[in-house]
Amino acid sequence: MEEFRRTYLRLCKEGGVAPQESVVAQLQENRAAHSSRLDLSGKSLSVDTCSVLARSFQTDTIFTEVWLSDCMLSEEGAKVLLTGLFGNTTVKILDLKGNNLRSGGAEVLGKLLARNQSLRRLVLEWNALGVWDEAFSLFCEGLASNSMLTQLDLSNNQINQHGASELALALKHNTTLEVLDLRWNNIGLLGGRTLLEAFQKSKCVVQLKLAGNNIPSDTLKALEQTAGHNSDRQHTLRESHRKTQVLCKEIQTLKDKKSNQYLSLMETIDRQQGEIGRSNRSTSIQIGQLQEALNERKSAVNSLTAKLQMTEAALALSEQKNHNMKELLTRVKAEKEEQREQQSKERKKEQEDCVQRESKLLREIQNLSETNMQLRNKVEEMERRSKSQQNQIFELKQELTNSTAELKLRLSQTEDRLETEKRRSKQALEDMDSLRQKEVEHVNRNLEVSERALQERIFKLEGQRIQLEEELSKAKAVCVTERAQAEEELGRVRAQVRLEEQERVSALEEKLRSVRSSLQEVQLHCSQQKQTISELQAKTSQQSIEMDGLRRRIEELQQELSGKDQEKVAEVSRVRVELQEQIGHLQAERTAQGGLKEKICALEREIKVLSSNHREALLDKESEMSSMLEKLRLKEAEIQRMRADEANRASYLQNAILTYVQGSPLGHYSSPKK
Template identity: 50%
Template sequence: MEDFAKCYVQLCEEKASEPQEPVLKQLRLCGESAGGTVLDLSGQSLSLDSCAVLAMLLERDLRFTDLLLSDCMLNEEGVKLLLQGLCTNTVIKHLDLKGNNIRAVGAEALGKLLQQNKSIRRLILEWNNLGMWEDSFSIFCDGLGSNHFLQHLDLRNNQINHQGAGELAMSLKHNASLRELDHAINHNQERQNTLKENRSRTQTLSKEIHVLKEEKTKQFLDLMSNIDKQRNEMYHNSRTSAMRLGQLQEVLDERKSVVISLRAKLQMSEAELALSKQKMHDLGEVLNQAKLETSTVKEELRKGYEESAAREAKIFHDLTVIKEKNLLYQSKVDELERKCRTQQDQLFESRQELTTTAAELKLRAVQAEERLESEKKRFHQALKDAEALRHREVDHMTRHMEESERSLQERVQRLEAIRIGLEEELSREKAAAASGRAQTEEELQKIRNICRSEEQQRSSHLEEKLRLMTQSRDEVQSHILQQKQAAGELQTKNHQLNLEIERLKRRIEGLHQDLEEKEREKAAEVSKVKVELQEKIGHLLAEQTAQEGLKEKIAALERQQKVQLNNHREAVLDKESEIASLLEKLRLKDAEISRMKDEEAQRASYLQNAVLSYVQSCSLGALSPKK
């Protein structure tokens, strides 16, 4: 064994490749155990170079009788090189290639190995894929048919189909040395396995459908709860917006009343100014005498200026407050619009999720139907193959019986011809011996007795043959009846399986109908929710348009206020110019003012009352928004 390991290292160096340390270690261990006749490389991952070196060593090796290469995960080229090296080996009797995923190239190399090798008695090919490629498996079967030395062959779990099994049976007819074939073919077991698989798949599909239904109901309930929450939020927002709009309307009404009161006061002041103008024209001469009282009038005018400035400041302050409130309402309207957009986005996402889940359900249903169709096709193909095999066996037995009956009839005809010939000979003997009958009667009697005994023996022999043939015919008929019974049982099983498949189809169709009903209900609910949301959006848009109308009204009122303020300023300027003219006239009418002091005092009291009422109305208008 040390020589073998050294040769392995030497050949690896010649090929400029590194020897595998696990393989070298295993070679040394095999040399120390089992007398050095077993080369066990099971579970070692052999590289392509190692396979080539081992093939070269095994071509001329005379020590190893057992070669174990199970679970080595050999590739196609490595298997081919090893089997080419074993073609010329004359010592190895046991070859184990279990679990190496041998496919097309490996199957062809095995066929060549079986054609050329004459020493292998036991070949283990379990857990490979020899039956996947029909052409390569036919080459393997040809090699097996030409081999006359192999005694044990293990072909379990090689995915051999019915066609490969037929080729294997044809090769076994030519192979007379094989004593044990472990193939693990049992069609009934395969049918039971297929039935179990179908049942388990239907159970899993029903479970998946049930789980999907539960998930869909949960999602639908979650969606409805979200929609209810959104509905409540929208209702609350609409109520708050309505309350705010009512408050705005109240503030606008108050501002309108203030503006109306200001207009009335302005009209009163204009009327008073007109009266004062008339009186000033009338009292122009009196003003020349009222120079002493001009200082008091100036102070009163200064107070009027201060009061008008205070009024203007209050009006400007009120306008700024109104503008701030308008900006706040605008921000709230923007927030409502953003909430509407987010709700629309959430609805769009929920629609996308519904479409994706419906597509997944449809894909899973299509996959289940394709699986059922493939299982049905495979089962029908297996039944057809079994029926064809039974018909071939029945035809073969009937031909054999017909040939045996024809051979027996030919034998009976030959015996009849022999009997006729013997009778003719007897008649000739009788005619020839008629003259010497008296002398030869005893001899004729002896000959007759001998012929009779021979005929009896022949007839008994023929009767025995007929009896044996009838027995064989009865056995063949009983075998045919058994085959017919088996065929009937297979047909009943096939019918039962078809019924079960139809039942499963009906059940799947019922489940599909239930799913379609659920989808329709879900679509109806979604459409209802869409309609409600569209109505709510329409209401919100109407409210938004109403708010825009209110904004426009507020802007118009602001413009009117600005116009009125401008008019008031112009009126104040006019009044100042008029006051200047009046001052000039007052210089001339000092005397008239003294006489009209009482009237002016009364007029001042009237003005004071008007100012107090205006101040009170302004203070009430400023306090009402705070409330």
């Protein structure tokens, strides 16, 4: 209550609306009374107050009844207030009596019925919902889609024939409405017939009030009969449902009893099984302990055997290593011998190579010496040639001297001859003198040319001699350098061979030392392994003795277990006998249950007979209804004749009622009707 009041005041403050004192006072009264009913009847509510209340109703979870009768709601205020109730889920009863709701209110009420799923009762007395046909049709559409409303009061709403037809269509689709109040409207004969047709199809309306609607008495009776049939039908359905519930309860009690008996039996069986299980557990625990001890012994034996296997494997590995080391030694020795042989072969090869090199060098030296000898021979030949050429030159000089001497002799002879011939003739002498001079000149020229050629040849021979001497000196120097280089190479090769032999010998000696040390280590390891193997064999012999003792203990325990198994079998046979006895009792109870089931079947048959009788009664009533309808059809002509009289009577009755109402203390309700 307090929360609703706070929300109302807060929303008024937020919207800038002054809170209405009458509403606040009513909320305080509700808070004091702790009531779930909000009664604002007779308090005029403004549009702003309606908007604030609508926003409060959207989140309200307290009030289940809202009374807003005679609140003088305007069209806009009613719309705002009813839209606030669209999403409300707690209001079950809504009273809007005497608020003169018109077309807008009817439309919003239709939307409210279509969207709200919590309203059970709706009071709309003394309004004007039926004046506008379209708005009332929207209201009827909302009523048709509603599935929660059970009571609807539409009295004094000026509902005419068209509104009655719309309401009839809505009732055909609605399946929850049970109480409908349509008093003091203007439904008329046709509206009554449409309602009758709708009620014949709809079986949910149990209570229907149609007084003061200008409906003939026979249609009213037919409507009352349909409502009575519906009420009887609902009553029979409730009775059958109640009887079925009673039978279901009895069956459930029997089932509970049998289940309790069965559970007690199962508990006894479980107890016996628990005792057997405990004995089995104790024996299994003892067996498990013995098995654990045996497993420990086995694990110890297995560990020792594993150690023994490991030591044997290590011994085998060490032996294999020893064997491998021996093989390595043999291989090393063989390799050493091979290396020695190779070294000897290499030495021999190197010696042979050295011999070959020396022989080559000697050959080269010999070749060089031969070339030197050849060069010397060439020099000697050149010297010989030069000597021969000198001899030739000397001979040529001698020839020149001889020729000069001969020429001189010839000159002397010629002079003699000239002198003799001078004597012969002077002219011949002169000729001879000229010829002789010419010949002398020619001979002198020849001598000069020959001397020049000989001198040139001598110069050439001297140049050749100088070149040959230079070549000899160069060849001697080359031979000396090549011999020195060959001697140096021989020294280097011999030094390298000696160093390589020394290095190989040192490496082989180191390998031999390492192999000897590894052999000593392997022998020590083998001796240690043999000692450990002897110790492990002693331990295995001791553990085999312990294993024999454990086996004997296990055999004794197995004998005890066989005795306990026999006892267990005897107990199980005894329990089986008891279970068979209990099963016999259960079978007897099952037969009793079969009798109860037969009784239940008989009751169901009685229910079926009652339902068939009820159906027959319904069929009889429906036949009566059909006969009544035929009578009504026959009397329609008379009713048409009597319409004028009935209309006059209705007007008289209405005037009388109005005068009665105006004279009664409820006269203030006449103003909204007008």
